[in-house]
Amino acid sequence: MGSNGGQDLQVLIERFEQGHATAAARLITILENGGEPAESVMDRIFPKARGAYRIGFTGPPGAGKSSLVLHISQLLRRRDVQIGVIAVDPTSPFSGGALLGDRIRMQRLTGDPGVFVRSLASRGSLGGISNCTDEVADLLDAFGKEMILIETVGVGQSELEIAETTHTVVVILVPESGDGIQAMKAGLMEIGDVFVMNKADHPDSELAAKEIEDTLRLKNVPDGAWIPPVVLTSALEGRGIKELAESIEKHHRYLEEEDRLVEKRRRILRSRVRSAFMDRMERKIWDDPSVREILSERIGDVYEGRLSPYRLVQELEKRVKIE
Ligand SMILES: Nc1nc2c(ncn2[C@@H]2O[C@H](COP(=O)(O)OP(=O)(O)O)[C@@H](O)[C@H]2O)c(=O)[nH]1
Ligand SMILES: [Mg+2]
Numbered sequence: 001m002g003s004n005g006g007q008d009l010q011v012l013i014e015r016f017e018q019g020h021a022t023a024a025a026r027l028i029t030i031l032e033n034g035g036e037p038a039e040s041v042m043d044r045i046f047p048k049a050r051g052a053y054r055i056g057f058t059g060p061p062g063a064g065k066s067s068l069v070l071h072i073s074q075l076l077r078r079r080d081v082q083i084g085v086i087a088v089d090p091t092s093p094f095s096g097g098a099l100l101g102d103r104i105r106m107q108r109l110t111g112d113p114g115v116f117v118r119s120l121a122s123r124g125s126l127g128g129i130s131n132c133t134d135e136v137a138d139l140l141d142a143f144g145k146e147m148i149l150i151e152t153v154g155v156g157q158s159e160l161e162i163a164e165t166t167h168t169v170v171v172i173l174v175p176e177s178g179d180g181i182q183a184m185k186a187g188l189m190e191i192g193d194v195f196v197m198n199k200a201d202h203p204d205s206e207l208a209a210k211e212i213e214d215t216l217r218l219k220n221v222p223d224g225a226w227i228p229p230v231v232l233t234s235a236l237e238g239r240g241i242k243e244l245a246e247s248i249e250k251h252h253r254y255l256e257e258e259d260r261l262v263e264k265r266r267r268i269l270r271s272r273v274r275s276a277f278m279d280r281m282e283r284k285i286w287d288d289p290s291v292r293e294i295l296s297e298r299i300g301d302v303y304e305g306r307l308s309p310y311r312l313v314q315e316l317e318k319r320v321k322i323e
Contacts, residue, residue, distance in 0.1 A: 075245050
């Protein structure tokens with residue numbers, strides 16, 4: 001944006017409010033770039049976000065996340081639900097390179113004004129979700145989307161962040177390659193509200209689904225707690241899609257009982273504020289000249305063994321002024 005940034009933004013927001021997808025796309029780019037312009041965009045759109053339901057799709061690469069998101073999107077569109085799709089995955093069919101069936105589904109969706117699809121770059125190679133996923137979801141919400149589907153990359157610990165962003169987490173696994181064990185290690189078993197054993201066209205999928213079910217049953221759950229279902233799907237054959245959608249809806253209804261969804265939304269917002277606050281504080285402290293000065297003066301002492309890293313931390317802490 002040039003020197004007329006404020007005015008440009010005003011025009012862009014107006015076009016966004018009139019429902020122009022190109023304006024939404026440009027605003028998302030501003031959000032991706034971050035900084036003060038992104039905060040101005042948030043000031044304008046956040047009050048308009050009225051509580052779209054957010055569904056996360058996570059699981060290892062190649063499990064079928066993109067394929068299933070396409071199927072679920074299609075199903076929701078048949079019910080006339082306005083949807084937004086955020087794919088934090090440069091290799092997904094959303095950017096074009098998958099099977100013919102996926103490409104055709106994709107073309108149908110992108111030609112439909114009831115759908116807004118956006119791919120975001122993940123932060124770093126291990127990033128499961130992008131650092132502006134929440135903001136982009138807010139924007140799509142403000143744009144009138146009722147359901148927002150978010151697909152993660154499927155690598156690394158930060159996958160788990162999807163649970164801090166969405167209301168229902170769908171964990172997608174496949175029978176091949178011991179996914180179940182991997183999922184347990186990665187903590188995916190803890191965050192899933194609905195589990196999917198995809199590629200049910202392969203042998204062993206029922207057995208693999210049963211293993212997941214058994215694992216889930218071993219966990220101690222308090223009375224009345226949600227017990228995650230395991231759904232068998234084949235994105236290839238279009239099997240189990242309706243059942244998956246039903247399981248997601250069931251979880252949605254469960255959250256709507258007893259104010260659980262309200263509580264969850266508040267919890268999510270609280271953790272967002274916390275992490276935005278911590279980011280800002282970290283930058284502020286780390287950029288403080290006196291902190292930098294002491295660090296460069298004293299790091300030699302740490303290197304020589306005269307000072308432990310923790311004593312240096314205490315010295316730095318004394319110098320920190322946050323106003
Ligand atoms: N046989 C079979 N292949 C599938 C199924 N679902 C997805 N695939 C294929 O598996 C590959 C990875 O799928 P994709 O949706 O891109 O997985 P993602 O990396 O989790 O998003 C693609 O070639 C898909 O066509 C399925 O149910 N059965
Ligand atoms: Mg994908």
